[in-house]
Amino acid sequence: MDKARLFQDDRVGNKVYAHAIDDEPWWRRQKTPLICAFCVTPVVSQRTAVGRAPRGALFRLAKDRQHENVCPLNPIEVLQKIAHGSQGVAVIEGDELHLVLPDDLGQIGATTPVIDTAPADNGDPFGTSISTVRPLLPPLINSAVVIVRFLQKHDYDPDVVAQFKVRRPGEKTAVSWGEFCHGPTPDDQAQLFTRLTRGPKPQHPVAVYGRITEVKPDSQGRPVLHLAAGKGFTVRIRSDHPSLLAPLTAGTFVLAVGTWKIWTPHRGRPELQMYAEEHWQLAHWTYDEATGHSSRPACPPPLSLAQRALQQARSAAARKPGPGKPARLSPKPPSPSGPPTSAAPTPDASPQVQVQPPSAPTPTPTPTPTPTPTSEGSPASSKPTSIARPVMPDATPPPEPTPPAPPLPPLPSTPPRPTTPPRRRTRRSWWPFSRRR
Incomplete structure (x- = not known):
């Protein structure tokens, strides 16, 4: 305890404090009886210890004494x-x-x-x-x-x-x-x-x-x-x-x-x-x-709510992986529905389609423009023509109108086309001579 009270002639006196014990006050020199500051239980004063076991000056209960229940x-x-x-x-x-x-x-x-x-x-x-x-x-x-x-x-x-x-x-x-x-x-x-x-x-x-x-x-x-x-x-x-x-x-x-x-x-x-x-x-x-x-x-x-929101944001940022840790892979996006455009299917994975030969073979077939389909969807008009020409399959079949479309058949072999020589650049000096004066 840090405080006690004087007890003289069965009367409760003034309070005394533990910080004055080392100064040898008069009540300590005269060994005046002391009691607890909140009850009448006897207490004794204890000086600061000197040596390896330091302790503070305080008031302790007398031997075999206990505070009152109301203390x-x-x-x-x-x-x-x-x-x-x-x-x-x-x-x-x-x-x-x-x-x-x-x-x-x-x-x-x-x-x-x-x-x-x-x-x-x-x-x-x-x-x-x-x-x-x-x-x-x-x-x-x-x-x-x-x-x-x-x-x-x-x-x-x-x-x-x-x-x-x-x-x-x-x-x-x-x-x-x-x-x-x-x-x-x-x-x-x-x-x-x-x-x-x-x-x-x-x-x-x-x-x-x-x-x-x-x-x-x-x-x-x-x-x-x-x-x-x-x-x-x-x-x-x-x-x-x-x-x-x-x-x-x-x-x-x-x-x-x-x-x-x-x-x-x-x-x-x-x-x-x-x-x-x-x-x-x-x-x-x-x-x-x-x-x-x-x-x-x-x-x-x-x-406050703003402080808690800031605290949660900092906690979430601290849980993110650092630069040395691998980030989680995002799920693979679904492939678009429709025919592939980057590469043709392999012959094993696609069904074989037989291409019918022309009705009248010619020595050297020349590619002709595809006739415009009619409203019924037929490749030629219903009117007869004066010259019958064979209809060759297009190099690229028309796209199917309804998805998903079946895989494309293998393209027929066509003779290589001659490479076109690069176009020469027109000299700027030629242009003035072609103008009308």
């Missing part, structure tokens, strides 16, 4: 409230609360948000009420926000943190809370940096909890959230939608849940970054460590 810092009551409103993603096992993690981020957003029927806790300056973050959040995110804020009230007391654990996808054995939520110190975030660089990488969404130190625009003018820098790397939150990061300012505490990765720029230190795509990935609130006042948690507004 908002009672872990048993808080665990019951979280499990009751989690829609099954948080279960109680003994004196522990297990948060069940999904395989990917899409499963978190697909769940139904928690409907908050409790009154707003605007009148609670310490923010100890357990309520749903507005706009409505998925059950897992809302449960994680409540747990983090509860641990913040206890200054991440190891004994209190040990009561919260997580179950990874496909596993029944619960692991520590630090496997899912990394924070609030840079050393906690360095553990995630080591997991992503050296492996094995987490197979589930992870969360980073910390305080925003500054907000700076990137090269395209979009805001970028900077968290406390670790040793050799920085922690930043980015987004293609500036509206998701606009409500968050410097000094705000944030819980960012999503897919984290390592990005190494050409110049500068490596970056532990996350790209926010949905409003429920970022829950933020303010907390004053000196006074213990806490604001109601909130999250950015959801994406």
Whole structure:
């Protein structure tokens, strides 16, 4: 805990804060009795540890003591409230609360948000009420926000943190809370940096909890959230939608849940970054460590229809095959109905048609123009002619009037025609002499 109250002569006195413990205040030198800030359970002060196991100054419960049932810092009551409103993603096992993690981020957003029927806790300056973050959040995110804020009230007391654990996808054995939520110190975030660089990488969404130190625009003018820098790397939150990061300012505490990765720029230190795509990935609130006042948690507004259309277009463009990948073949267009025009059919595939010889053979048949068909469709007129001439078959049969037409018969052999000599170009000097003057 970060605050307590003096208890002298069976009377409740003023509040005292954990940040003054290392300065040896008078109540610590005189060993004045202390109680919880929200109930009458005795507590003791603990200084900052010096050595290999650093810890923060805080107030801890006295030995063999528990908070009262009505106290908002009672872990048993808080665990019951979280499990009751989690829609099954948080279960109680003994004196522990297990948060069940999904395989990917899409499963978190697909769940139904928690409907908050409790009154707003605007009148609670310490923010100890357990309520749903507005706009409505998925059950897992809302449960994680409540747990983090509860641990913040206890200054991440190891004994209190040990009561919260997580179950990874496909596993029944619960692991520590630090496997899912990394924070609030840079050393906690360095553990995630080591997991992503050296492996094995987490197979589930992870969360980073910390305080925003500054907000700076990137090269395209979009805001970028900077968290406390670790040793050799920085922690930043980015987004293609500036509206998701606009409500968050410097000094705000944030819980960012999503897919984290390592990005190494050409110049500068490596970056532990996350790209926010949905409003429920970022829950933020303010907390004053000196006074213990806490604001109601909130999250950015959801994406608009135009932003979702842009997001879907970018996702579709990312799924298209690159230049090195073969594109899908388009279906073959149907062939046109009708006789082929580019090549004649082979003799094996077409039926053999016998051509009748002329009735009166001549020594050298000369091609004659085909007579114009009459209205009945006969090749010659019904009137007799003075000279009977044989009718030769045309070099190319007329097209069939009704499709589809049968395949064409093989063409008869014709003597080769003499090649025509190329036409000489007329000289321009000849033209003036042919004009009339």
